[in-house]
Amino acid sequence: xxxxxxxxxxxxxxxxxxxxxxxxxxxxxxxxxxxxxxxxxxxxxxxxxxxxxxxxxxxxxxxxxxxxxxxxxxxxxxxxxxxxxxxxxxxxxxxxxxxxxxxxxxxxxxxxxxxxxxxxxxxxxxxxxxxxxxxxxxxxxxxxxxxxxxxxxxxxxxxxxxxxxxxxxxxxxxxxxxxxxxxxxxxxxxxxxxxxxxxxxxxxxxxxxxxxxxxxxxxxxxxxxxxxxxxxxxxxxxxxxxxxxxxxxxxxxxxxxxx
Numbered sequence: 365x366x367x368x369x370x371x372x373x374x375x376x377x378x379x380x381x382x383x384x385x386x387x388x389x390x391x392x393x394x395x396x397x398x399x400x401x402x403x404x405x406x407x408x409x410x411x412x413x414x415x416x417x418x419x420x421x422x423x424x425x426x427x428x429x430x431x432x433x434x435x436x437x438x439x440x441x442x443x444x445x446x447x448x449x450x451x452x453x454x455x456x457x458x459x460x461x462x463x464x465x466x467x468x469x470x471x472x473x474x475x476x477x478x479x480x481x482x483x484x485x486x487x488x489x490x491x492x493x494x495x496x497x498x499x500x501x502x503x504x505x506x507x508x509x510x511x512x513x514x515x516x517x518x519x520x521x522x523x524x525x526x527x528x529x530x531x532x533x534x535x536x537x538x539x540x541x542x543x544x545x546x547x548x549x550x551x552x553x554x555x556x557x558x559x560x561x562x563x564x565x566x567x568x569x570x571x572x573x574x575x576x577x578x579x580x581x582x583x584x585x586x587x588x589x590x591x592x593x594x595x596x597x598x599x600x601x602x603x604x605x606x607x608x609x610x611x612x613x614x615x616x617x618x619x620x621x622x623x
Contacts, residue, residue, distance in 0.1 A: 367510055369617040371609035373412035374434050375517075375541050375579040378419065378614070381509060384478055386424045387447075388502075388514055388539070388578075390440030391433065392416050395582065399433035403495055404547070406434060407584040413612030416443050424475060427452035428485060428516030428541075429499040430460060434583050435517065449473075451480055453498045469500060469523065478506045483531075484523025485516035488556035496556065503531060510536035510617065513570065517541050517557050517579065520566065528569045537607075537617040538572040541579035544588035560588055560596035567602045574617060576607045 365382040372378060375389040395410040416439050425447050430436045436444075444450050450457075450464040451473055457466030465473055467482035474480075485499040501516035513535045518524060540563040546553040558566070560577060567575040577597055581590040588596075590610045597606050607615055 365509065367617055368614045369537070369539070369576065369607075369609060370413075370614040371576070371578055371612060372414050373410070373582045373612075375428070376412060376440075377514075377539060377578060377609070378414075379504075379512065380614075381478065381504060381512070382506070384423050384475060385420055386426055386504070387419070387422045387443075388426045389428055389435040390425060390443050391435060391437045391582070392439035392443065393433075393437040397437075399437070401432055404585070406432075408434075408437075408582060409584055410582045412582070415439070419443075422447050423449065424480070425450045426480070426502045426504075426514060427456060427464075428501060428514070429453055429487070429497060430456035431497045432517075434579075434585075449475065451482070451502070453500050455498055467500060478504060478509070480504050483513070483527050484521075485518035486521045486523055487517045488519060489554060490521075492554070492556070501527070503527075503535075512536065512617070513538045513572070515540045515558070515563075515566070517545075519555055519558060520562050524566060528566070532569060533571045535570045535572040536574065538567050538570055538575045539578050540566060540575060542577050542588065542593050543580040543583075543586035545585060546587055560593035561600070563593075564597045564600035564602050567597075567605070568600070572602070572605065574605050574607050575602055576609045576617075578609065581610065
């Protein structure tokens with residue numbers, strides 16, 4: 365079977381997992397748009413590597429959250445109407461309609477032989493959750509396929525500790541949302557996604573066989589863009605396991621480079 369990943373931009377990854385075609389967090393609008401999230405306005409700076417018309421039929425969308433345009437924009441929303449199954453948060457499923465299934469952390473959904481589990485994610489400090497809304501990550505497994513972890517927009521917290529406890533040593537490929545999204549406050553910066561150093565640390569704690577950084581390009585509010593994020597991870601202990609998806613080409617995600 366074929367197991368590949370292609371980063372289209374931001375956190376939008378096309379995953380060919382055997383016979384199942386999955387897409388994560390579809391942000392597919394062209395660059396140049398501005399989006400008012402209510403508490404901040406974000407600006408998209410570049411086009412995705414592939415637009416909706418260049419995609420194969422998608423079986424499942426893994427949507428970490430629906431409330432922010434850098435994870436689901438207008439073109440992404442239009443695509444959802446054509447997809448048989450959208451897995452997301454329970455709140456998001458209520459907003460999105462009949463093809464959306466909401467998953468609480470540690471609940472699962474089966475698609476044939478593939479099991480997709482929602483796992484904890486927290487989009488910033490606990491006190492910000494009522495404003496930014498809930499998020500989930502995903503772990504994809506099958507009897508004969510790799511274990512793939514998609515973090516969703518998260519900071520390190522007790523939920524990521526629990527993921528390490530449950531899945532450490534068993535993750536073949538980790539797709540980690542970085543970008544160092546932060547807002548200034550009275551006590552310095554408050555972070556809403558991982559820094560590259562935190563992503564590298566999480567990958568090391570998971571003992572992930574291979575790791576890629578996503579959610580670190582295409583938007584002006586990211587403080588740590590892809591070249592810098594990749595440099596940090598490459599210089600970390602997990603550097604030999606880094607799979608650079610930034611050029612938009614599909615990569616085998618079962619093994620790290622040179623394996």
